[in-house]
Amino acid sequence: MDDFERLRGRLFGIAYRMTGTATDAEEILQDAWLRWQDVDVSSVQNPDAYLAKVVTNLSIRQLTSARARRELYVGKWLPEPVLTGRAEFDALGPLEVVAERESVSFALLLLLERLTPAERAAYVLHEAFAYGHREVAELIGTSEANARQLASRARKRIADEPRRERPVDRAEWRKLVERFLAAAQSGEIEALERVLAEDVVTTADGGGEVTAARKQVIGRERVARYVIGTLQRFGAGIEPYLIEANGGPALAAALPDGVVAICFIETGPDGLTDLRFVMSPHKLRYAIGQLSRIEGLSDLSW
Structure with a gap:
């Protein structure tokens, strides 16, 4: 081979964790492959390190460019979902232990957005792929001391960010989400409020392509009214499905002709704390492509 x-899965994993979008990761891999075709392979002593370096630096360049574009983004920007949990969904490789799942979790990808591209590269390579600081330095073109400092600074910045989510008990998560769906679909505002935390936050990413709230909706009553109002206006024919994406449980909303949203729902001691709706058709394209490998959403289970 x-x-x-042989390295495609690892390279995709680096690019996706670096950029937060599967679309960018695929483009980076295509660019890296073209560069690989121009290389005298016999002269490359360590193909693993060589290709990891190419992908890492392409990712840094892409992320730097993306930062400028996101300043003009319509509404809130969210990462791009990747389906996981089945052999057919192997883009991110096996996510068999908690640390592997957390390295692609939606919540962490959002936190990684707070880092500089260099900090993000050092963090991803060291924490998710277990590269030593000397190896990280070689991959991103800096000194070992600076690579160590970048990783340390990234860890501290992530640790200092307030994180409201807690480890997911899937049975409990499913129970809460089913209560949320039942209340939302029935239009019972008080019942919906009972499953929401007082300071619940809803974020929707339509990318200017579909109707979506451009600002976050905050607070139990406002979120309950927003969710029910949105379903009453746009929810006709939509079916919800419980799926796995980015290593954890998520909710997919689908019409007969396809998925229209994937929602990542965080829970806390007082109920649902964060509802993050990815609705941009552009950002759903990769997950929809993954779904084409199986019978359909009804075939998913977790």
């Missing part, structure tokens, strides 16, 4: 194909 060609070295590039």
Whole structure:
């Protein structure tokens, strides 16, 4: 097997964790593959390190460019979902232990957005892929001392960010989400409020392509009214499905002709704390492509 194909999963994993979008990760891999074709492979002593360096630096360049574009983004920007939990959904490789799942969790990808591109590269390479600081330095083109400092600074910045989510008990998560769905679909505002935390936050990413709130909706009563109002206006024919995405449980909303939203729902001691709706068709394209490999959403289970 060609070295590039052997390493494809690892390379995609680096690019996705770096950029937060599967679309960018695929483009980075395509660019890296073209560069690989121009290389005299016999002269490359360590293809693993060589290709990891190419992908890392392409990711840094892409992330730097993306930062400027996101300043003009319509509404709130959210990462791009990747379906996980089945052999057919192997883009991110096996997510068999908690640390592996957390490294692609939606909540962490959002926190990584707070880092500089260099900090993000050092953090991803060291924490998610277990590269030593000397190896990280070689991959991003800096000194070992600076690579160590970048990783340390990134860890501190992430640790200092307030995180409201807690480890997911899937049975409890499912119970809460089913109560949320029942109340939302029935239009019972008081019942819906009972499953929401007082300071619950809803974020919707429509990317200017579909109707979505451009600002976050905050607070139990406002979120309950927003969710029910949105379903009453746009929810006709939508079916909810419980799926796994980014290593954890998520909710997919689908019409007969396809998925229209994937929602990541965080829970806390007092109920649902964060509802993050990815609704941009552009950002759903990768997950929809993954779904084409199986019978459909009804075939998913977790």
